Amino acid sequence: MFHWLEKHPFFFAVGVFVVISFAGLVEILPNFAQASRPVIGTAPYSTLELAGRHVYIKNSCNACHSQLIRPFKAETDRYGHYSLSGEYAFDRPFLWGSKRTGPDLHRVGNYRTTDWHENHMKNPASVVPGSIMPGYPWMFTNEADVDTAFAEQLTVAQFFSVPYNKPVPLKDGSTKIVKMAGSVAEAHAMALEEAKAIAADMKDQDVKDAVANGKIPEIVALIAYLNSLK
Amino acid sequence: MNKLYLWGIIIVAAMLGFTYLSVGMSKGGLNGDIVNMLAVAGAVALVIITVFVVIKYVRQMQTDTAEGELADETWDNIGEYKNPVPFGWAIMFLGTIVWGMWYWVAGYPVNAYSQIGEYNEDVAAHDAKFNAQYASITGDRLVEMGESVFLAECKVCHGLAADGIDGKAANLNVRVEPKTVKWVIEHGSNNHILGSEMPMPDRNGLFNANTGALITDAEIEAVSKYVANGMSGEGADVFAGVCSSCHGADGKGMEYVAPNIAEFTPTLVTNVLNHGKKGAIGTMPAFARLNAKQKEAVGAYITSLSAK
Numbered sequence: 001m002f003h004w005l006e007k008h009p010f011f012f013a014v015g016v017f018v019v020i021s022f023a024g025l026v027e028i029l030p031n032f033a034q035a036s037r038p039v040i041g042t043a044p045y046s047t048l049e050l051a052g053r054h055v056y057i058k059n060s061c062n063a064c065h066s067q068l069i070r071p072f073k074a075e076t077d078r079y080g081h082y083s084l085s086g087e088y089a090f091d092r093p094f095l096w097g098s099k100r101t102g103p104d105l106h107r108v109g110n111y112r113t114t115d116w117h118e119n120h121m122k123n124p125a126s127v128v129p130g131s132i133m134p135g136y137p138w139m140f141t142n143e144a145d146v147d148t149a150f151a152e153q154l155t156v157a158q159f160f161s162v163p164y165n166k167p168v169p170l171k172d173g174s175t176k177i178v179k180m181a182g183s184v185a186e187a188h189a190m191a192l193e194e195a196k197a198i199a200a201d202m203k204d205q206d207v208k209d210a211v212a213n214g215k216i217p218e219i220v221a222l223i224a225y226l227n228s229l230k
Numbered sequence: 231m232n233k234l235y236l237w238g239i240i241i242v243a244a245m246l247g248f249t250y251l252s253v254g255m256s257k258g259g260l261n262g263d264i265v266n267m268l269a270v271a272g273a274v275a276l277v278i279i280t281v282f283v284v285i286k287y288v289r290q291m292q293t294d295t296a297e298g299e300l301a302d303e304t305w306d307n308i309g310e311y312k313n314p315v316p317f318g319w320a321i322m323f324l325g326t327i328v329w330g331m332w333y334w335v336a337g338y339p340v341n342a343y344s345q346i347g348e349y350n351e352d353v354a355a356h357d358a359k360f361n362a363q364y365a366s367i368t369g370d371r372l373v374e375m376g377e378s379v380f381l382a383e384c385k386v387c388h389g390l391a392a393d394g395i396d397g398k399a400a401n402l403n404v405r406v407e408p409k410t411v412k413w414v415i416e417h418g419s420n421n422h423i424l425g426s427e428m429p430m431p432d433r434n435g436l437f438n439a440n441t442g443a444l445i446t447d448a449e450i451e452a453v454s455k456y457v458a459n460g461m462s463g464e465g466a467d468v469f470a471g472v473c474s475s476c477h478g479a480d481g482k483g484m485e486y487v488a489p490n491i492a493e494f495t496p497t498l499v500t501n502v503l504n505h506g507k508k509g510a511i512g513t514m515p516a517f518a519r520l521n522a523k524q525k526e527a528v529g530a531y532i533t534s535l536s537a538k
Contacts, residue, residue, distance in 0.1 A: 003303065
């Protein structure tokens with residue numbers, strides 16, 4: 001066999017490459033495959049949360065806010081447990097961000113609430129004196145794009161096997177099923193149901209009226225998304 | 231043979247001359263520059279070694295004759311001697327295999343750097359330092375610590391002055407506000423304020439012992455003001471008839487039954503931090519990630535706000 005290899009330099013080169021990269025392959029690939037699986041407690045985004053994620057991206061929230069808590073005591077004290085790679089399994093694309101003009105938002109759902117976000121998105125300085133974040137009043141009137149969110153759900157469920165309509169394990173040992181609609185009309189109805197629960201905790205009468213009339217303002221979707229970040 | 235040495239000496243001299251010309255004659259030259267001098271010394275050594283090693287092998291090629299046993303197999307018509315493996319080389323080869331096994335099973339796994347390991351050590355060190363410095367503080371220092379935690383974690387909702395920013399969150403300068411009492415009576419409450427599940431009924435479960443009937447709107451109004459007013463003013467009779475059986479005649483609560491609604495206590499605040507709260511204004515998330523001493527300190531600070 002070795003004589004054969006020595007007579008065939010191309011295959012010899014391939015063999016050398018395999019031997020040299022072997023250590024890297026056995027260390028990196030299994031670890032990478034393991035780390036990129038969703039961790040226990042990471043569930044796919046619902047339609048409304050996904051629409052809110054699109055609002056987040058559209059308004060470039062990730063330009064000032066990161067979603068990645070590093071394993072430093074100063075960060076975990078402030079933001080909670082450091083981020084794990086599997087927690088981004090359903091993020092396409094991930095929104096790690098590279099600059100913190102504002103605070104990290106990876107677990108903002110743990111320590112901020114719907115009514116706080118409402119006040120804050122309308123006028124940040126009203127709850128955080130000296131904040132340099134601008135207000136986002138148009139989110140209270142613009143409608144969220146449920147169609148695109150539903151299209152994304154269908155796509156990722158089909159091509160990336162994102163577990164919609166399947167039980168997802170949670171940290172307390174129970175399971176949760178994130179439902180995905182079977183049709184566009186159903187998707188709108190499901191998103192509206194979620195939006196009603198959010199709007200019930202809000203104070204802005206225009207937003208409440210819009211939701212009561214079957215519309216979903218962007219702010220409702222965004223808050224649903226922010227509340228899901230845990 | 232002599233010709234080789236002659237050529238060697240000529241080449242060495244030529245290269246040294248060239249080196250001297252290119253380095254020594256350039257601006258600044260070798261004067262005082264230790265790096266340049268080292269470089270030139272290195273170049274000189276390399277030239278001399280190279281020339282004489284080459285000469286040695288050229289002579290060997292000229293004079294050596296083949297001897298020893300040739301290997302049977304050839305594939306490109308170049309023969310190979312069956313020489314034994316040099317002893318030192320064999321020792322190093324086997325040694326490397328043994329070392330490789332050790333490194334694979336123990337060397338790397340046990341000694342590898344871990345980011346999370348460093349984080350855990352860092353946290354342990356900080357916690358130890360915190361405990362050494364602050365675990366036993368009491369009184370004013372505890373209140374000061376509570377204030378600093380409050381300013382880091384709580385002020386975004388409750389405001390710098392703990393006044394709740396115009397009703398956006400609870401005003402912590404008073405124990406309760408009338409609207410809070412009213413909301414709790416109307417909707418009931420189950421906020422784990424005692425640290426465990428202990429629901430309070432809504433108005434459909436609150437009887438006034440004095441009248442023998444369910445609590446009325448007027449009575450709710452009166453008792454809300456009474457409680458928010460620090461257990462004084464009108465409404466004392468309603469409180470005595472409806473609330474005191476659980477919250478006590480003085481409103482200071484009973485263990486395992488009802489919380490203190492006359493004043494804040496550190497335990498009560500700690501329970502709210504652990505479990506969060508849902509009430510008249512909205513939802514407060516849990517802040518269980520603060521450590522026990524920090525929660526106690528926040529409790530002491532908030533208690534001190536309304537105690538003045």
